[in-house]
Amino acid sequence: MAVTAVDDRPLKLPWHDPMWAHMAAGLAAGRVAHGLLIAGTPGVGKRRFAWRLVAALLCRERTADGDACGVCAGCRQRAAATHPDISRLTPEDTGKAIKVAQVRRFSHALHLTPQYSTGRIGWIDPADSLSTSAANSLLKTLEEPPAGCHIVLISDRVSALLPTIRSRCQIWTVPAAAPDTARAWLAGQDFDASRADDDSLRTPLALRARHDAGAQPLVEQWDKDLGRLLARRANPVSVAERAHEAERRLWVDWLYRRCNDLLLAALGADSPSLDAGLAGAARRLGPRRLEAWSRRVSDVARTAETNADWRLVVESVFIELSQYVAEAIDTP
Ligand SMILES: [Zn+2]
The missing domain is CATH 3.40.50.300 (P-loop containing nucleotide triphosphate hydrolases)
Known part of the structure; x- marks a missing residue:
């Protein structure tokens, strides 16, 4: 540097x-x-x-x-x-x-x-x-x-x-920054942080850097794919296809945050970074299934540093999620 x-x-x-x-x-x-x-x-x-x-x-x-x-x-x-x-x-x-x-x-x-x-x-x-x-x-x-x-x-x-x-x-x-302090500071930098969650706001320069690195379009695409998967309009293998090619740390970071957001939404808490569609899907899945899925997500975060077959790892996390979606429809 x-x-x-x-x-x-x-x-x-x-x-x-x-x-x-x-x-x-x-x-x-x-x-x-x-x-x-x-x-x-x-x-x-x-x-x-x-x-x-x-x-x-x-x-x-x-x-x-x-x-x-x-x-x-x-x-x-x-x-x-x-x-x-x-x-x-x-x-x-x-x-x-x-x-x-x-x-x-x-x-x-x-x-x-x-x-x-x-x-x-x-x-x-x-x-x-x-x-x-x-x-x-x-x-x-x-x-x-x-x-x-x-x-x-x-x-x-x-x-x-x-x-x-x-x-x-x-x-x-x-x-770390207090979220409100960070939000005000970022706003002064012409950076719209209104959708950022408190956790990301604690490290405002990292949030900014992710944005500057062009992460935003990727995050939007991943959110869209996740929404389609949860609505059973996309299959896990094709969703994984796009995700596994991305920069691992960035994607794992997103996955970790979204999993957390979904779980919060399922528990009835506010998760401002989720759109209404994802929040609704989270409530239908329920906290029990999302807790189980979050254990898988933690495994994925650990695996990112190893030389495991990354494509299979990414596929497995989406396959498991889509199984929970199917199960939630059969037994709500
Ligand atoms: Zn001087």
Whole structure:
């Protein structure tokens, strides 16, 4: 992930406010830890929070809220992605491990005299991609960083980090958004989140990213297929045909949410992301059958990571659902 990509997006997210107030107090008092681990679920804005902090650390004229001024020499160089005091440690290839040799170069760079008096910044992203040996070779730098240096580590899988890395950092867990806060923020971004469920709203950036990735037309198609299957106007094999070719994580995410929505509707609860047709079908199926189906859906979510025959897995989940539909007609 390029640091420059974060910089042209808004860094202040309303659900970060209480945590930022703590950070700003630390900045004002000159008490910011030298190793900071920014953790949190994907989609809550960890990188934006971390980059807001980096911006503040590199600024000479911070605002009353502790934010970077945006106009001083340090701020301008940071915004132009030419700041000489930022060193990045990221995998050479996306999804691969960070190697020992990279850590050595990174540690060496942090020990060079900074160009500005604000000190050097080390950015490690994602920190959970450090190989064990790379993590071990980072320990000394983390424990005794050069004077004025701050090392910011980003991770959504803190449990995957070596305990020795975790214990040398101050951990800041970026909170999930309250659904109402997220809805208002997304609306301000010209994003219509009125049909989004509360669960997706807790990670607004992930919701936004799914949308941006063009997931919406797929979701609409899957919803339509599901509706036809529940109305016995489509057969499970042809529905599976379309679904199994999609990006697995996206589809499993959809399946999981819809299963949950259907179950809620069957229990008489509100599920705003279901249309009237799907909600009616859920009530006809009833909670007992949908609970049974939800166990199958959980199995599917687990299988997505394995090398099982994915087409058969997807077919089986729709075949089972259509059996429940047939059963509900025979014995309502
Ligand atoms: Zn500034």
